[in-house]
Amino acid sequence: MIHWLLRIFRTVRLLIPLPFVFLPAVCGAETLAQSNTVDFQKESFAGLPAGPVVMGQPCLHGDSQHYKINSNGELRIEDHQTCGRLGVLGSMMICFLGPDLRCVSKEGPNPDTKLGAETWFVVSETGVTVGNNTYSWINHQEAAAILPLIKKKAERHCNEVLSLQSTFKRFNGSPSPAGFQSDSILAEETCRPFLESLCASAKSGAAKLGDGSDISNLCLAGTMPAGSVAPMGTVRSVTSGKCLDLPGGQTNDGTPVIQFNCHGGKNQQWRIEPAGNETHRIISQASGKCIGVNPKAKGKGEQIIQPRCTNAPEQLWNIKNVSGGYVFQNTDNRFCLDVPNASSADGVKLITWSCNGGLNQTWSYAF
Numbered sequence: 001m002i003h004w005l006l007r008i009f010r011t012v013r014l015l016i017p018l019p020f021v022f023l024p025a026v027c028g029a030e031t032l033a034q035s036n037t038v039d040f041q042k043e044s045f046a047g048l049p050a051g052p053v054v055m056g057q058p059c060l061h062g063d064s065q066h067y068k069i070n071s072n073g074e075l076r077i078e079d080h081q082t083c084g085r086l087g088v089l090g091s092m093m094i095c096f097l098g099p100d101l102r103c104v105s106k107e108g109p110n111p112d113t114k115l116g117a118e119t120w121f122v123v124s125e126t127g128v129t130v131g132n133n134t135y136s137w138i139n140h141q142e143a144a145a146i147l148p149l150i151k152k153k154a155e156r157h158c159n160e161v162l163s164l165q166s167t168f169k170r171f172n173g174s175p176s177p178a179g180f181q182s183d184s185i186l187a188e189e190t191c192r193p194f195l196e197s198l199c200a201s202a203k204s205g206a207a208k209l210g211d212g213s214d215i216s217n218l219c220l221a222g223t224m225p226a227g228s229v230a231p232m233g234t235v236r237s238v239t240s241g242k243c244l245d246l247p248g249g250q251t252n253d254g255t256p257v258i259q260f261n262c263h264g265g266k267n268q269q270w271r272i273e274p275a276g277n278e279t280h281r282i283i284s285q286a287s288g289k290c291i292g293v294n295p296k297a298k299g300k301g302e303q304i305i306q307p308r309c310t311n312a313p314e315q316l317w318n319i320k321n322v323s324g325g326y327v328f329q330n331t332d333n334r335f336c337l338d339v340p341n342a343s344s345a346d347g348v349k350l351i352t353w354s355c356n357g358g359l360n361q362t363w364s365y366a367f
Contacts, residue, residue: 034070035143036078037127037135050081050090057084067128067135071149073097073157075121075128097123098190099155100197101147120288123147158191159209162198166215192273195219232269232285233366234262238325239359240344243268246306247347249286256349257291257304259339272319272365279316279331281309290315293352298333301340304350322357325364329355336361 046063053059065079068091075094080087095103101123122129125144127136137143198207199219207216235244237259245260249267262268269285282291289306292315297303309315313332320327328337335352342360355361 032070032072033142033146033149034068035146036138037067038138039064039066039080040135050079052083052088052090054083054086054088057086059083059088059090061090067094069097069123069128069143069146069150071146071153073150073154075103075123094121096157096190097150097154098192099151099158099194101150102193103190123150154190155194155210158194159211159213161191162195162215162218163209163213166213166218169217232271234264234268235270235282236262236364236366237339237360238362238364239342240339242339242344242346242348244270244282244291244350244363246284246286250306251287251289253289253305253307254294255287255306257306258346259343259348259350260346275311275316278318280319281315282317282328283309292316293330293333293335295332298330298352300333300335300353301351304337304352322362324359325362327355327357327361328363337363 041063046061048061050059050061059081060083062080062082065077068074068076068078073096075097076091077094078089078091081090082088094105097103102120104120125137125140125147127134127143129135195215195218198209198215207219208214236242237244240259241262242259243262245258246255246267247258247260249265260268265286267284267286271283271285272280273283275281283289284291284306287306288309290309291304291306292312293302294305295312295314298314307315314330316331317337318329318331320329329335330337330352333352334355336355338351338353339348339360340351340353342358353361
């Protein structure tokens with residue numbers, strides 16, 4: 001009987017007193033400090049199947065949800081569900097928080113926000129911020145006491161992960177394309193902002209971990225190996241001296257990408273991140289979206305646009321180190337990012353063209 005109950009509790013927690021009394025003792029689980037946000041209502045989500053079956057009854061989502069953090073650094077979303085006559089609390093893992101108390105879900109769109117998998121979640125003493133919404137803690141003092149514990153543990157994990165990646169690259173020429181993992185924290189995701197800040201500090205010296213280990217070989221510095229994480233920076237055409245630009249910082253899917261006089265604004269700031277198999281995404285700081293070729297018009301000479309980030313091949317780029325900079329080759333049409341006719345005019349819409357090694361296909365990256 002106990003074994004049967006434990007199988008249920010791996011998915012849901014029954015909202016009756018008895019299981020809360022004996023479950024920790026039976027499982028031998030570590031007691032973690034935790035804090036919840038206030039409940040919020042998403043009636044459009046109510047009544048949909050939740051997946052688990054309890055005592056033969058399928059569980060249905062309710063219209064009330066909240067976010068939860070614990071001292072292990074887990075960020076979860078929980079919702080009140082019904083399984084026949086039983087009330088249950090369903091829990092879904094979103095991500096592990098990094099040292100900056102931010103993380104991004106890789107589990108697909110969030111049932112609360114309907115936002116995509118690349119949406120960042122930010123935790124503070126105020127609450128959990130997702131997009132333009134902030135969900136407040138029920139007990140702010142309780143949450144504030146947990147945050148330093150999360151930061152400390154996350155920094156220790158990121159130190160371990162980045163040290164392993166740096167060592168791997170030193171002996172193999174590039175970091176592990178899949179990333180090293182420590183308690184489900186990946187260097188390419190949760191530890192990415194931590195690495196970006198270290199790489200930014202390398203402008204005036206080496207990028208070092210807390211123990212003094214030099215991990216500068218993980219920063220973008222003359223090469224772009226598979227798995228490299230680059231901080232936000234500008235992508236500049238060698239031929240025109242103009243920067244990759246998202247006009248007006250527009251967030252609409254399909255917005256064309258242009259070149260424009262470099263000014264360092266958010267619409268000219270880009271993050272280059274690994275996407276697996278030696279490919280990279282190019283993500284706008286202004287919109288949070290990727291650049292790529294139009295899946296409906298991806299021939300030679302077609303314009304570069306921004307869509308919502310996915311793993312579609314038209315959004316992925318092979319980045320090759322060449323004399324004077326980099327070449328960005330699209331993995332779908334195999335053409336290269338190109339300034340048409342080597343134009344130096346502001347507002348020229350960028351395209352992909354047959355790779356030819358010309359300066360109008362050569363780009364520098366500065367952060």
